[in-house]
Amino acid sequence: MADAAVGFVVEKLRDVIVQEAINLYGVRDEVEWLERELRRMQCFLKDADAKKNNGGIDGERVKNWVTEMRDLAFEAEDIIDTFMYYKLRRRESDGCIGFIERFTFIFDELVSRHKVHVQIERVKTKLLELSRSREVYGISNIGETIVTTSHPRSQNVIPILPQLRDDIDMVGFDDEKKKIVLELVDINNTNQSVISIVGMGGLGKTTLAKSVYNDLEVKRSFDIFVWVIISQQYTILEILKEILSETSPEDTIQTLSVKVFEKLKKGKYLVVLDDVWKADVWNELLKVFPDINNGSRVIITTRFANVAKIANPTTKPHELRCLDENESRELFLRKVFPNQNIETCCPTYLVDYAHQLVQRCGGLPLALVVLGGLVSTKPQTKDAWRKVVENMKGQFVEGGERCLEIIALSYNDLPYYLKSCFLYFGCFKEDMTISAETLIRLWLAEGFLPAKNIKTTEEIGLDCLEELAQRSLIQVTDRKYDDSANEFRIHDLLRDVCIREAKENRYFEVYNNNDNVDSMTMSNAARRLVVCNKIDILNYSNLMSRGLFYGVVGIINHLAFSALKGQLDRFKLLRVLCLYTSGISEFPSEIKSLIHLRYLELHILRLKEVPSWIGHLRNLQTFIVFPTVVYNISDSLWTIDNLRHVDLPCTKWVPPPNMGNNVPKNLQTLKGVNAGSWIKNTLPKLTNLCKLKIHRVCYYHADALSSSLQKLGRLVSFTIHYGQKIPLDNIITAFSNQHCLKDLYLDGSLSCEQLPHNDVFPQQLMKLDLLDSGLEQDPMATLEKLPYLKYLRLHRAYRGKQMICSATGFPQLLSLIIENLEELEEWQIQGKAMSCLKSLKIQECKRLKMIPEGLRNVLLDQLKLDYMFREFVSRTKENTGEDWYKIQHVPNISFI
Template sequence: MADAAVGFVVEKLGNLIVQEAINLHGVKDEVEWLKEELETMQCFLKDADAKKNKGDDERVKNWVAKMRDVAFKAEDIIDTFMYYKLRRQQGQPGCIGFIKRFVFMFDELVRHKVHVDVKGIKVKLHQLSESKDLYGIANIGETFGTTSQHVIPISPQLSDDIDMVGFDDEKKKIVQELVDINNANRAVISIVGMGGLGKTTLAKSVYNDLEVKRSFNIFAWVIISQQYTIFEILKGILSEQSKTSPEDTIQTLSEKVYEKLRKGKYLVVLDDVWKEDAWTELLKVFPDVNNGSRVIITTRFVNVAKIANPTTKPHELRCLDEKESLELFLRKVFPNQKVETCCPTYLVDYAHQLVQRCGGLPLALVVLGGLVSTKPQTQDAWRKVVESMKGQFVEGGERCLEIIALSYNDLPYYLKSCFLYFGCFKEDRTIFAKKLIRFWLAEGFLPAKNGKATEEIGLDCLEELAQRSLIQVTNRKYDDSVRYCRIHDLLRDVCIREAKENRFLEIYQNDTANCAARRLIIFNEIETLNYSNSKLRGLFYGNSNNLLPFRALQGQLGRFKLLRVLLLASSDISEFPSEIKSLIHLRYLELEIWDLKEVPSWIGHLRNLQTFILFCGNLKKISDSLWTIGNLRHVNLPSLLLRASRPPPPNMGNNVPKNLQTLKWVYAGSWIGNALPKLTNLRKLCIYGVSNDDADALSSSLQKLGRLTSFSIDGNEIPSDNIITAFSNQHCLKKLSLSGSLNRKQLPHNDVFPQQLVDLCLIDSGLEQDPMATLGKLPCLKYLQLGRDAYIGKQMICSATGFPQLLSLEISRLYELEEWKIEEKAMSCLKSLWISSCGRLKMIPEGLKNVPLDQLEIFFMPEEFETRMKENIGEDWYKIQHVPNISII
């Protein structure tokens, strides 16, 4: 991690020299010297880190730690200097006669402080430089800016099923137990094995099996983990289709779960159960109505399995044999190629050596395969990987941890910092990629690349971590970029271990923490924050699932002058904490304060703010000063679903934040005509309260937003003609959502409709003419949602060869729809179909039998409609018998 700290600081010094060259005055020479010295020392760090990780010498470990501390000290000097510089710019003395003398004295003091601090670093660097020869630390030629080999992005089509090797027999046994018609009792089936052995992968393969999908009609998958709460587990079982409310308790949720499950034959997976209590607390919500319902438990502990089902032997997973291990390894190194022929003969021996080191542990094989996939296919490159591994690995999970550490150590310096940030999230949590990248951006971790936006570089970093199998991509967006990801708990263990050792972060527990850590994470309620490090860069206090009392932070926030990232989820305040005003280094500010009424005027003091995200329920005022922050990139205000009142529209004036890329959940107003045309860097825009009065201004403004990729509007009346015409010649817009009555009852001709759309959502449109005639001709459309009276006609026709790229179609609450036709070769790529609450629709279309569906979900449809689809006996069964995954609720 020392190379990550040094590399990061060297880049920051370079940026400071370039951006502040005119203003640095006497400080510039000091900063340039510091950059050059750290750059030189970085050349020795890879060898030092390698020696440290092999445990060659305790003195080398100390040398690396001291080098890291020097880098942190240099970063503190830079940020402190910039803090004083910004504070001077923002607030000079009130008496005009003393301004010049004050500024002169201030500059002299700052320059003197920087000089003294750099002088101290010079002494430490000189000592470290002399001692490196004593410890045998060599310059192995890696200079600043070196990155890994070219990475082939992970394919969106790759699934967990591809990684399942060696468990086919076990899968057959479990499937047979699940679908056994001779056992009508509710049964619990357990999969047991050490971490990294493939329990979840096997369970997913069983869960998605065609025979299993057709044997149950209610499904739920919930991750339990070590720090579970019964409340969150119950919400997970209820899933998106069942309503919950803020007033729900464990008792009310238990009743809702019980009622949901007793209405059908259910299959529920409880993944990663650590404690016996988890099952005993949940047992009462799983009804046994003699219909063959099942529960699958995955756990590392045999005693958990025995408590859940003492009469049936659990499925205890074994390690893979050498043949299976080689197959899994080669699948990762050479994706989408035949395992038998993919590996060049001159590399086969090295492949066997690498596989043997993994001891048959699937996660170790996958991670090591991900590492090797980034290397050139040469004997020299593969031999170096073999040599970098220890001769003797310890058994079991520790072996896996060693291999994960090897893959981590192979990362470029900036990716190490990006990977360690996963430790800021709770175990087994799904992580929003966009949020993670904005954290990285705020911290300055993302390297500059000519011609690429910083957010795009962040997505590249995620893809590389995914290819290396250090993270898992769980969901992708309409453009195939990462939407959500997660990290295996063993990988998270390594992440947190490295992060703590290198002072990257600390998880606050029992009122104690390493006060030298640069980031502090507080998940649980505390009385008072006992933390003395004023150089803190990131503070994470609570989250959306756990709002914490603010009293623990009262009077303490202002101490962290160098804070760049602040996430504050608090339950007992109704105002912006005034101490935030002094945190002028903040780049990322996310507040979840439900009673917040106002964004204060001093928000404009946060001149470095890039991301501002607000969750609250009754916001009444947003200060105009927010829009004077020139560095603003992303602003998310509370959505319509979260608030009880309508805040005023923004008043941006003339000083608009021209770097703004995301503006979400703002109300329509005069700003649409005055300020919106100036936001030429906008990529994502969401406006509420749009009406026909905004038609001309919106149309004129949109034509000037040439970089817009995603646009969403909500209103009682939507001026569709003006909007669609404004987009007809744009090539960046990929996603469009219109929620509200359109000002005409039919869509315009398809030549006028934006041809480049990939994702389209129409809700409450009130269209009287079938929209499919226009939409079916959009050549790039992949995702389509028609919801709540988007179309109020009785017949809908998907014409022959229409929707050539469509992958997903959602039809919901089209209350007047009676007949739907799919003509020959229409929807030739459709994989997912969702039909919900269309009460007059008589049957599924005949043409569906020719559509290559993978998944069909039916919700809240009439009993007659569902009866026609019953397996083997329904009148419409022949239309969908080819679909592997069918869910009817």
């Protein structure tokens, strides 16, 4: 991790020099020397990291050397950032303060410049001492080059992620799966029953449960399916909300319990409770799982046999074993050589190395997948594979610790910037789904992403995420319409490595309310602080911290702000601030002095205003605020030149932006704003916008919106919420010549009764949502001709009785959702229409008489029929229904 710290500081120093930010203040020479020497020392850190793990006295000495090197880098960063703080503060004060106060600032700056000289001289002395001791310990130059992938891939190719695909990852558990499936579908057992899968971390419990959950026979045996991740830090309230998926802010445990009970008793249910740590979870949830003798089932995955015994004392749990040698080899090679024949994929000259690597994993699936991910990034040469073998320790301890050692090996193999990116996953709640957008914005604010002229920082961030996924250090849980990664999750054992490395290397510290006071007041406190639980007062010693996450992992229960009162303004060098807090209605005034902030996220219930001093945060890149109500947003927000992303709450109580002549030219994301005069006056000037979400667009905005949209040539995603008589003709025409727009979401009644001709639709469109459109003519005639459309949702969008998809329509469509088309009676699918369709959902189409005949020719993976009339559902009943022959080939059919 020291190489990550030093590498990060080197890049920052270089940026400061290039921007000449210190040129006028007489410290340029010192900073250039510091950057040059730290870069030189960085080349020795990989060898030092390897030597410190060898144990013995020399290993301990090298470990101390690495620690001193890291702390020295942090000290250099603190010197420069503190100096820049005074410079920025003076710049903000020019012209708005009196002579005496300005003189005071100048005097402070002279003092700070002298301190910089003194502090850099001290760093020089330490650096020279470390350089001499490096030679004594025999630390050699390994070096590192900055690349974003070990094996460059085409941007059009989705990397294979074996850890997510059941057919690849499921090795060795076929017999166990068959047993569980038989227990689930046993028609002779009509009682509600609990099936437990038990095993240590990394053994494949969740993978097996997923394979069972998605099994064709299981899917056809149940009516209601629920998957809930429990983990160590759970609340019953959170679990109940996950089961329901749709809740309101007023819901309590009592009201949710009733709703869950009512939901589950409507049919035969299968509920998976994944990663249960305490028996109390089952004892509480048992109350809301109805037992009405219809054969409902609950699957529990857990590491603890006592949990399984309490949940079902009469049935022996399914205890998973480690994989044998052949199974281990198969799983390892599938990860290293995806989509190849396992018997022939490994070159003969590498077979012995593969055997050694497989043996080191001890049959633990997660270890095999992670190690395979590491090896897949290496050249297929003897030297490359031998080095991996040599870098692994000779002896591994049993169980999860073996896996942790292999994960640590994969972590140590990362380039320095990817180490920083990977450790950031430890800042989030266990088992939490994390958006790629959030991660990239945080990494950008921290300065982790390497600069490359041919790519944007967002593209570089996605490359980093893809490489971490390729190495199996994280999991992609969802992809967007264009196949780019959208959401991620990290295995809890991998998260343990993040937290362990972070604690050892002062990267971040997680505070829980059961921690002792010393952990909050340690003199060498971490660079980032994550506060998970309630504290009375924040008593943290490291005022040089760069990130504060306060309650960010407690999404449901926000923490009281009182613990931060009078504390925030002490952290003058913060770059990232996330506050999930309660008990305030005003913007915390302490934030005003945090002029280094790049990322600011504030979640509260109600906010009086975004104050005028927000404009003092000149470095702010991302601004996210989510109260229910915002009465006023100061115009000064739009004067911040560095502003890239603004995300406001989606409510009518947010005033339209009043940018005036202040145009944030770097703005790429603008979400949650209400329509107003700014559409005509300012929107056309925001030429770098990529994502735009506007609320309450009306017909009198039509001309201005159409004119403005034509000038936004980089727009990729455009959304209108709660529109009234939306001028669709004008909007579509505005996009007709654009080549970037891929995602279009229109919510609101349209001012026309039919869609315009497909020729004027944006031809690159890949995702389209039409909600409450009120069309009277069949929209399919236009939409089916869009050549790249992959996702289509029609919700109360069409009021006609007949809908036709012609013979060659929708050539790329993957997912189709048809909801609340209440007048629809007949739907025809002709010829080879929708030949690529994988997922179809039909919901509340009350007059639709039958499944379209043409669905026989569509190779669906999934069909959902929700809230349809009984007559319609009865026609689709397995084997006996009149329409069963049309859908019998679909492996996954579900009903609500």
